[in-house]
Amino acid sequence: MTIKNVHDHGQRHRPRVACLKKVEALMLEMQDPTSGVKSQTQRLVITTIPHALTGEDVAAWIAKRFNVEISEACAIGTMMVAFGFIYPLRDHKRLLLKPDASLYRFQTPYFWPVQQWPVEDTDYAIYLAKRNIRKKGVLDLYEQEQYNNLHKWLNHKWDFIVMQAKEQYRAGKERKKPDRVVFDCQERAYWVVHRPPPGTVSAMDLGLLRLVDPNQKETKTPDFFRRIIIFTEQCIMRPRVKSSVSLGAIVKYMTTFKSHDPFFAPVLPSNPWLTDDATYWDINMPYVDHPTRMRVERWTFSFGELLSDPLGRDGFRLFLKKEFSSENLAFWEACEDVKWGTAATIHEKAQQIYKTFLARGAPRWINIDGKTMEVTVRGLKHPHRFVLDAAQTHIYMLMKKDKYGRYIKSPVYKDIQTKAIDPGPHNFSPSQLEQNARKRRPSLSPIIVRQLEEEQKAKLAASGPVDMTQLCRFTAPVPHLAVYSGLCETQSTASPCFAALPNSAACPSPISVAIDSTPASERRFDMHSGTTSHFPSIAESIETSVGGAGEEESPTPVARPRMTLSLSRLLRRGCNASSVFASLSPKCSVAAGSGRVQPLGTEPQPHTQHRRLANFFQIKVDIPPECRIYPIDSEDEEESPGSARGAVKEIICPWESITK
Amino acid sequence: MNHWRRSVGELQARRRQVTECEQALAALSKVTACFQQMASSLGSNTDGSGLREELAEIRAMAHRIYTGLHRRLIALLTETEQAQEDREQVERLWVLFLSGLETFQKDLRKTSSLQELFPLTQRRDRSALVKTGYSGESEVAARAATVQTPWVCVEDEPCPDLQTQISRMDSLLQEMLQRVNVPVWTVEATQKAWVEVEKEEQEEDETLEDLMQVEVVSQDSVTGCCHHLNCRLSCLLCLLS
Numbered sequence: 094m095t096i097k098n099v100h101d102h103g104q105r106h107r108p109r110v111a112c113l114k115k116v117e118a119l120m121l122e123m124q125d126p127t128s129g130v131k132s133q134t135q136r137l138v139i140t141t142i143p144h145a146l147t148g149e150d151v152a153a154w155i156a157k158r159f160n161v162e163i164s165e166a167c168a169i170g171t172m173m174v175a176f177g178f179i180y181p182l183r184d185h186k187r188l189l190l191k192p193d194a195s196l197y198r199f200q201t202p203y204f205w206p207v208q209q210w211p212v213e214d215t216d217y218a219i220y221l222a223k224r225n226i227r228k229k230g231v232l233d234l235y236e237q238e239q240y241n242n243l244h245k246w247l248n249h250k251w252d253f254i255v256m257q258a259k260e261q262y263r264a265g266k267e268r269k270k271p272d273r274v275v276f277d278c279q280e281r282a283y284w285v286v287h288r289p290p291p292g293t294v295s296a297m298d299l300g301l302l303r304l305v306d307p308n309q310k311e312t313k314t315p316d317f318f319r320r321i322i323i324f325t326e327q328c329i330m331r332p333r334v335k336s337s338v339s340l341g342a343i344v345k346y347m348t349t350f351k352s353h354d355p356f357f358a359p360v361l362p363s364n365p366w367l368t369d370d371a372t373y374w375d376i377n378m379p380y381v382d383h384p385t386r387m388r389v390e391r392w393t394f395s396f397g398e399l400l401s402d403p404l405g406r407d408g409f410r411l412f413l414k415k416e417f418s419s420e421n422l423a424f425w426e427a428c429e430d431v432k433w434g435t436a437a438t439i440h441e442k443a444q445q446i447y448k449t450f451l452a453r454g455a456p457r458w459i460n461i462d463g464k465t466m467e468v469t470v471r472g473l474k475h476p477h478r479f480v481l482d483a484a485q486t487h488i489y490m491l492m493k494k495d496k497y498g499r500y501i502k503s504p505v506y507k508d509i510q511t512k513a514i515d516p517g518p519h520n521f522s523p524s525q526l527e528q529n530a531r532k533r534r535p536s537l538s539p540i541i542v543r544q545l546e547e548e549q550k551a552k553l554a555a556s557g558p559v560d561m562t563q564l565c566r567f568t569a570p571v572p573h574l575a576v577y578s579g580l581c582e583t584q585s586t587a588s589p590c591f592a593a594l595p596n597s598a599a600c601p602s603p604i605s606v607a608i609d610s611t612p613a614s615e616r617r618f619d620m621h622s623g624t625t626s627h628f629p630s631i632a633e634s635i636e637t638s639v640g641g642a643g644e645e646e647s648p649t650p651v652a653r654p655r656m657t658l659s660l661s662r663l664l665r666r667g668c669n670a671s672s673v674f675a676s677l678s679p680k681c682s683v684a685a686g687s688g689r690v691q692p693l694g695t696e697p698q699p700h701t702q703h704r705r706l707a708n709f710f711q712i713k714v715d716i717p718p719e720c721r722i723y724p725i726d727s728e729d730e731e732e733s734p735g736s737a738r739g740a741v742k743e744i745i746c747p748w749e750s751i752t753k
Numbered sequence: 754m755n756h757w758r759r760s761v762g763e764l765q766a767r768r769r770q771v772t773e774c775e776q777a778l779a780a781l782s783k784v785t786a787c788f789q790q791m792a793s794s795l796g797s798n799t800d801g802s803g804l805r806e807e808l809a810e811i812r813a814m815a816h817r818i819y820t821g822l823h824r825r826l827i828a829l830l831t832e833t834e835q836a837q838e839d840r841e842q843v844e845r846l847w848v849l850f851l852s853g854l855e856t857f858q859k860d861l862r863k864t865s866s867l868q869e870l871f872p873l874t875q876r877r878d879r880s881a882l883v884k885t886g887y888s889g890e891s892e893v894a895a896r897a898a899t900v901q902t903p904w905v906c907v908e909d910e911p912c913p914d915l916q917t918q919i920s921r922m923d924s925l926l927q928e929m930l931q932r933v934n935v936p937v938w939t940v941e942a943t944q945k946a947w948v949e950v951e952k953e954e955q956e957e958d959e960t961l962e963d964l965m966q967v968e969v970v971s972q973d974s975v976t977g978c979c980h981h982l983n984c985r986l987s988c989l990l991c992l993l994s
Contacts, residue, residue, distance in 0.1 A: 121881045124880065126880055132884055144884040145886070198886055199885055201793055202796030202871070203792055203794070203867065240947075250848060250849060250852035253848075253853055257782050258949065260783045261789060264789075264893050267893045268893065271888060272887055272888055272891060275886045
C-alpha cells in the first residue's frame with residue numbers, strides 16, 4: 094500500500110524537472126508532418142515498423158530549430174533521450190543521441206516523464222514479472238536483484254502484481270506483432286530511464302521534493318509582502334564589498350585554481366565519474382603514502398589549503414618539529430578539536446589545553462600576546478566551543494606569516510614534492526569503458542573510512558608530544574624553583590639550547606627502554622617513542638647527560654625516573670656503550686619503525702598523562718645551569734608512585750579553587 | 754459465537770460470496786490490464802475519438818466491478834462472526850483490491866492528463882500526435898468487453914465522467930483505509946518469487962531481442978536462438994541451416 098497521507102506534490106515541484114514542460118513542447122513540434130523530423134521505416138526480420146528516426150536527422154532538426162551548432166544539438170538531443178522522450182532502437186542501455194544513422198523512435202506520451210506522479214515500484218514489479226512470464230531467464234543481474242527486493246518489500250501485494258502481470262501479458266498478445274514489438278520497446282525504454290542499469294546515466298535524478306511549486310504564481314497575501322520586506326531589510330543590512338575587490342578576488346581564485354578544477358581541466362589519470370575507474374580517488378585518499386603532484390601544488394596556494402589536507406599537515410608538522418615549534422600546530426589542532434568535538438568534552442579539553450599550552454610554565458607553551466592570553470584565560474572560566482578562538486587565530490596567523498613561507502622553501506617540502514606521484518592519463522577505449530562500467534563497485538563504506546581516520550588519530554596521539562620545547566625547559570636555567578609558582582622565563586632561553594642538540598638518526602630512548610624491560614618502561618617507551626625519534630642524540634651525549642643526571646641525583650628530594658637510574662647504573666657497571674647500542678640496534682630500528690604506531694596500550698590514557706605532567710614539573714626544580722640534554726625519560730612518570738606523587742603539585746588552573 | 758451453531762447454509766453462502774469476490778478481483782485485474790494497454794496509445798498517432806470511447810467503456814465496466822466488489826468486501830469484513838481461515842482470505846482479497854484500485858487510479862489520472870494534453874477537438878490537433886509506430890488495430894478492447902461481473906448487475910448507477918471518477922476513487926480509497934482495520938503487513942503472498950516463470954504461460958515466445966532482428970542480417974546468423982529452453986523448434990532450424 095502506498096502511503097497516501099503525505100501530500101505528494103510530485104515531480105512538477107522538483108526544481109530540476111521544470112525543463113520537462115519545455116521538452117514536451119519541443120516534442121510536439123517535432124511531430125509536425127511538414128516541419129517536424131523526417132521519419133523512416135525500421136526494417137525487421139518479421140515486419141517493418143514506421144516512424145523511426147535517424148540520429149543525424151534529429152540532430153540536424155534541433156540545430157536548425159534553435160540555430161545552434163551540431164555539437165550542441167547533439168547535447169540537447171542526448172538530454173531528450175536521457176529524459177526518455179526519444180529512445181534508441183539499438184543499444185537501448187546507452188541513453189545518448191548519436192548523430193549518425195542509428196535509429197530512434199518517439200516515446201508514447203503515456204510513458205513520458207512529465208506525468209506528475211513519481212514512478213511506482215508496483216509498476217516496476219509488474220514489468221519484471223511480465224518479462225519473467227514471457228520467457229525464463231531474461232532478467233539481467235541487476236533486474237534480478239531488484240525483483241528479489243521488490244518481492245520482499247511488496248510481498249503483501251505480490252499476488253496482485255503477478256495477476257496483473259499475467260493479464261497485461263495476455264492483453265498484450267491481442268495486439269498485432271509489430272505493435273507488440275513497439276510496445277515492448279517503449280516499456281523497456283521507459284524502465285531503462287527510470288530504473289537505470291549499471292553503466293547507464295539517467296537524467297532522472299530529481300533531487301529533493303519541494304512542497305511549493307516554483308512555477309506557480311504566488312498570490313499577493315500580506316504574508317507574501319511581509320516576506321519581501323524582511324528580505325529587503327536584510328539585504329540593506331548586509332555588509333557590502335566593493336565590486337572591484339570581490340571581482341579581483343574571483344579572478345585571483347580562478348587563475349590559481351583553474352588547473353585544479355575538474356570541470357575546467359581534465360583530471361589525471363581519469364575522472365571516475367566519466368570513466369568508472371576509481372584510481373583518482375584511490376591515489377587521493379586522505380592518508381596515502383605519496384600524494385599527487387597536484388595535491389602538493391595546492392599546498393602552496395594558501396595556508397588554509399595546507400592545513401586542511403591531512404598529508405599537508407603531516408608534512409608541516411614534521412617541518413615544525415625540526416624547527417622546534419610544533420606546539421603551535423598542536424595547539425591549533427587542539428583548538429579545532431574543541432570546536433568540532435562533542436559538547437560534553439569541551440570543558441575537559443579546554444582544561445587540558447590550558448594546562449598543556451597556555452598556563453605559565455606549561456610544557457608546550459605557545460607564544461601569544463598578553464592581551465589575547467588575558468581574554469582567553471578569562472573565557473576559560475566558563476569554557477564554550479569558541480573560547481580559544483582568539484588564541485587560535487593568533488597562532489594561525491603566526492604560523493602563516495612565519496612558518497608557512499619557510500615550510501614551502503624547506504627541504505621537507507621539497508622532498509615531498511620530489512616524491513609526489515604524477516599519473517599519466519588513462520585514455521580508455523570505448524570497449525574498456527564499457528568494461529569499467531560493468532566492474533563498478535560501491536566505494537569504501539563511510540564506517541571504514543571513519544575507522545581509518547580514528548586509527549590515524551590514535552597513531553598521532555600515541556606518538557605523544559614532540560616538542561623540543563619541553564626538553565629545553567629543563568635544560569635551561571630556571572631562576573625560580575617551582576614552575577607552578579611563578580613566571581617561567583625558560584622559553585626565551587630555549588633557542589640557544591637547540592644548537593646543543595644534535596640531529597642524528599639513532600634513537601636514544603629505545604635503547605634505554607630495551608635495557609630495562611619492565612612493563613613500566615615499555616609503557617614509557619610507548620608514550621614517548623614519537624618524541625624520541627625526533628631527539629636522536631648521539632649515545633655519548635646521553636652518556637654525559639645521564640652521567641650528569643646521575644650525579645645530581647642525591648640532592649634532589651624528587652625521585653628520579655627509573656629510566657635514567659637504570660641507564661646510569663648500566664653505564665656505571667661499565668657496559669660498553671657501543672656494544673649496548675649494537676646489540677640493541679635491531680630493536681632500535683624496529684622500535685623506531687613501530688614507535689609511532691604503537692597504541693597506548695591497556696593503561697588508561699588520562700592517568701598516565703596526569704602522571705607525566707606531574708613528573709614534568711617536579712623535574713624542573715633541580716636542573717643545573719649547564720645546558721644538559723636530558724633524555725626524554727626525564728619527563729617520564731616516576732616509578733615510585735608514592736613519594737613522587739606526594740611531592741608533586743599539579744598546575745592549578747586559575748579558575749579552579751585551590752582545595753588540595 | 755459458536756462455530757457449530759452456524760448453519761451449513763450460512764457457511765455455504767459465505768463461501769460463495771468469497772469466491773464471487775475472488776472472481777470479481779480477477780475480472781477487475783483483467784479490465785484494468787486492458788485499460789492500461791489501451792491507454793498507452795493515448796496521444797500517439799493511433800489516438801482518436803474511437804479509442805477514447807472504448808476507454809470510457811472499459812472504465813465504466815471497471816467502475817461497476819469495483820463498486821460492487823467494494824460493497825461485498827465491506828460486508829464480509831464487517832460481519833462480526835468470522836471463521837479464522839475465512840478472515841485471512843478476505844483480508845488478503847481486501848489488500849489486493851486496494852492495490853488494484855490504486856494502480857487503476859494512477860492509470861485514470863494519466864489518462865486524464867493525456868486527454869487534456871492532446872485535446873483532439875480540432876482537426877489540426879491531430880498533427881501534434883506523437884508518431885510512435887503503432888498501427889492501432891488490436892483486439893484489446895474486445896478482450897475487455899468479454900469481462901463480466903460475477904454477480905447479476907441489478908444496481909446500475911451510471912458511470913461518472915473521468916474527473917468525477919478519479920475524485921470519487923480518491924475518497925473511496927481514503928474510506929477504505931480508515932473504515933476497516935486491516936493491517937497490510939499481515940498479508941503474505943501465496944506464491945513464492947519466480948513462480949510465475951515456470952507456468953504454462955510460457956509458450957514459445959521470443960524475447961524482444963529476437964523480435965528486433967534486423968532484416969539486413971544474413972541467413973546463417975543464429976543470434977541467441979539456441980539457448981532458449983523451450984525453443985526446440987528454432988534449434989532444429991538452426992541445425993538445418
